[in-house]
Amino acid sequence: MVGVAIREETQARARLSARYRAVRALSERLVAPLSDADATLQSMPDASPAKWHLAHTTWFFETFLLRDHLPGYRLFDARWPYLFNSYYEAEGPRHPRAARGLLARPALAEVLAWRAYVDDAMETLLARAELAGLVALGLAHEQQHQELLLTDIKHALWSNPLGPAYAEPHARADRRAFGGRGWRDYPGGIARIGHAGTEFAFDNEGPAHRVLLEPFALATRLVANAEWDAFIADGGYRMPALWLSDGWAWVQQEGIAAPLYWREGEAFTHAGWQARDPDAPVTHISYFEADAFATWAGCRLPTEFEWEAAARDEDAGGGNQLDGPAAIAPAGRAGLFGDCWQWTRSAYLPFPRFRPAQGAVSEYNGKFMNGQFVLKGASCATPRGHSRASYRNFFYPHQRWQFTGLRLARDV
Numbered sequence: 001m002v003g004v005a006i007r008e009e010t011q012a013r014a015r016l017s018a019r020y021r022a023v024r025a026l027s028e029r030l031v032a033p034l035s036d037a038d039a040t041l042q043s044m045p046d047a048s049p050a051k052w053h054l055a056h057t058t059w060f061f062e063t064f065l066l067r068d069h070l071p072g073y074r075l076f077d078a079r080w081p082y083l084f085n086s087y088y089e090a091e092g093p094r095h096p097r098a099a100r101g102l103l104a105r106p107a108l109a110e111v112l113a114w115r116a117y118v119d120d121a122m123e124t125l126l127a128r129a130e131l132a133g134l135v136a137l138g139l140a141h142e143q144q145h146q147e148l149l150l151t152d153i154k155h156a157l158w159s160n161p162l163g164p165a166y167a168e169p170h171a172r173a174d175r176r177a178f179g180g181r182g183w184r185d186y187p188g189g190i191a192r193i194g195h196a197g198t199e200f201a202f203d204n205e206g207p208a209h210r211v212l213l214e215p216f217a218l219a220t221r222l223v224a225n226a227e228w229d230a231f232i233a234d235g236g237y238r239m240p241a242l243w244l245s246d247g248w249a250w251v252q253q254e255g256i257a258a259p260l261y262w263r264e265g266e267a268f269t270h271a272g273w274q275a276r277d278p279d280a281p282v283t284h285i286s287y288f289e290a291d292a293f294a295t296w297a298g299c300r301l302p303t304e305f306e307w308e309a310a311a312r313d314e315d316a317g318g319g320n321q322l323d324g325p326a327a328i329a330p331a332g333r334a335g336l337f338g339d340c341w342q343w344t345r346s347a348y349l350p351f352p353r354f355r356p357a358q359g360a361v362s363e364y365n366g367k368f369m370n371g372q373f374v375l376k377g378a379s380c381a382t383p384r385g386h387s388r389a390s391y392r393n394f395f396y397p398h399q400r401w402q403f404t405g406l407r408l409a410r411d412v
Contacts, residue, residue, distance in 0.1 A: 016135060017126045023139045024119055026383065027054055027146055028112065030325050033166055034153065036108040042101025043159040046401060047152035052084065052100045054149075055111045057142040058118050059084040063091065065138065066121050069131060073121060076114045080106070136200040137364075143383040147402075150270070150328065150381045155401050158261060158268045167327040169271035181219050184310070185412050188215040191309040194351055195390040203357045204350070204365040205390040211305045215412040218302060218310050221332070222281035222340055222405050223293065225267075229278070231293050232258060242295045247288030250398050260284035260400045271327035281330040283340045283405045287373045287397035290343040290406040302409035304346035304374040304392065311336045311376070311389040321384040328380040330403065338382075340405030341375040341393050348372040348394040372396050379403035 031039060031050050039051040048056075059081060066073045075081070083103060085094035095103070106114075125131050150166075157164050189212070195201035196208035237257045240248045250256065261268040261284050267276045285293075294300050302310075319338020320331045330339040349369055356366035372394040378387035381403050395402065 012132070013127050013129070016132055017123070019139060020122065020126055020135065021119075023142050023383075024115065026324070027057065027142060027149070028115070030146060030149055031108070033325060034108075038153065038156070039108045040101060040104055041153070041156035041159075042098075043152075043156040044401075045098040046399065047155050048097075048100050048148065049103070050149050050153050051108050051111055052103065053145045053152070054108075054115060055080070055084040055106075056086055057138075057145050058111070058115050060141055061122060061138050062118050065125055065131065065134060066118065069128075070121060070125060076117045077106075080114070133200070137202075140200060140202065140386065141364075143386040146322070146383050147379070147381045147386075150322070151402050154261075154268070154270055157270075157272075163268060163273045165272035165327070166270040167325060169269070169274060169327050170329070181221050181408075183217040183410070184220055185217045186213070186215065186306070186310055188213040188412075191305060193305050193308055193390070195388070201388070201390060202365055202392070204354070204369075204392050207351060207353050209352050213306060213309060216302070216306050217410050217412050218306070218336075219299075219408040221334070222330070222342070222407050223297075224278065224332070225276055225280055225282050226278035227297075228259065228282040228285075228293070231296055234296070236292060236296050239296075242292040244288060244291060246397070247286075247292060250286070250288055256289075259289070269327060269329050271329075280332050281339045281405045283330050283379075283403045284400045285343075285404055285406065286400040287343050287395070289400070290404075291345070293406065294408055297408060299408040299410045301343055301345040301406065304344040304376055306409060307336070307342065307344055307376040307407075308389050314389065316378070316388045316391075317385050319378070320380045321378050321382050321387075322380065323384055330380055330405065336376075336407075337378045337387060339380055340377070340403050341379045341382075342377045342405060342407045344374050344376055346374045348374050348392065368394065375404060 031054060034050055040049050042049050062075065063081065067075065081091065082093065083095045085091050126135065153166060157166060190210050191213050192208055193211050194208035195205035236242060237251060243251065259282060262276070265276055266273050291301060314336045316337050319333045319335045321338045322328060333339060350366065356362040357364060375393040375395065376391070
């Protein structure tokens with residue numbers, strides 16, 4: 001039995017080491033199409049430069065693993081933690097978020113050298129079983145930033161009047177398996193919600209608990225661009241009765257009349273400006289827009305609990321998700337995962353008996369449980385394997401630069 005345990009531990013270390021290398025390599029592959037100037041762009045306060053994403057994820061491993069757990073480790077540059085801390089108050093003062101685009105230095109090449117330095121040092125810690133959970137958190141954190149990197153660079157390139165492309169366009173998807181919208185009924189009852197397994201999950205996914213669901217139905221596909229065109233043509237953005245009060249104020253104040261990145265018959269994509277595909281899922285919409293559309297359609301948004309209960313037997317790694325650098329876009333695939341993160345009507349709040357993780361990483365999720373809404377599923381920018389049924393993404397109701405869409409629900 002001792003030999004079996006040793007062998008299993010050795011295999012687990014090998015898997016973790018391979019996963020570490022794969023995740024870290026993907027970040028650098030995603031940045032490879034960018035120049036140093038591209039990687040320094042910050043087009044709005046919600047976004048960060050691609051170079052900053054590379055650096056911040058490296059800061060995470062250097063700070064919470066190497067600095068704290070590797071005796072004799074020397075920081076690559078003692079000035080850089082101030083630049084690349086994000087929101088960890090316990091780690092002291094930091095460079096203002098809205099000014100990250102002013103960091104022309106360190107250069108992209110220097111950040112890549114820092115990553116190599118940290119990766120070499122991390123090899124020692126990957127063999128320590130007691131640190132495996134913290135390493136897994138660091139890798140999941142980096143995957144979140146891979147998605148942010150892609151959505152942030154899209155916004156930055158869209159801000160350029162030339163509309164430059166990140167990558168070459170793909171051929172349009174074959175949607176014969178996608179079909180028109182149908183409905184799948186769910187009987188309701190008592191559902192177990194939240195993460196309860198032994199695999200990695202973020203602290204905000206638990207504790208697992210029971211909820212009572214009334215019978216409901218979910219649409220078998222996401223709302224498409226053509227349907228959104230009909231909403232616009234019917235005056236959807238001009239009808240206050242469809243909108244929540246804050247949403248209507250936002251529409252008027254910001255002059256909102258279409259999803260982000262839309263202009264006449266076109267949408268801005270990672271391949272630059274392209275003709276808008278009427279059959280592709282609509283994306284880059286706010287919670288306010290999703291809720292207004294659902295009202296217009298005579299339906300509603302699902303709760304996060306309905307969505308999670310429906311997704312329990314789904315393949316979370318299926319659908320249109322990120323496998324490498326490409327001109328990603330929602331394609332329209334069957335299944336609940338992929339294409340777009342799906343707004344729910346559930347506020348982002350702690351589950352019963354929730355307790356934040358201990359230590360500095362306690363600031364990771366819990367302190368954001370205020371004023372935001374939960375999204376479920378995964379998007380075309382989500383690294384494949386990152387999401388799961390219990391995963392809780394969250395954004396403020398006006399935000400829409402992420403790949404956010406909607407799936408309709410109704411009572412049965």
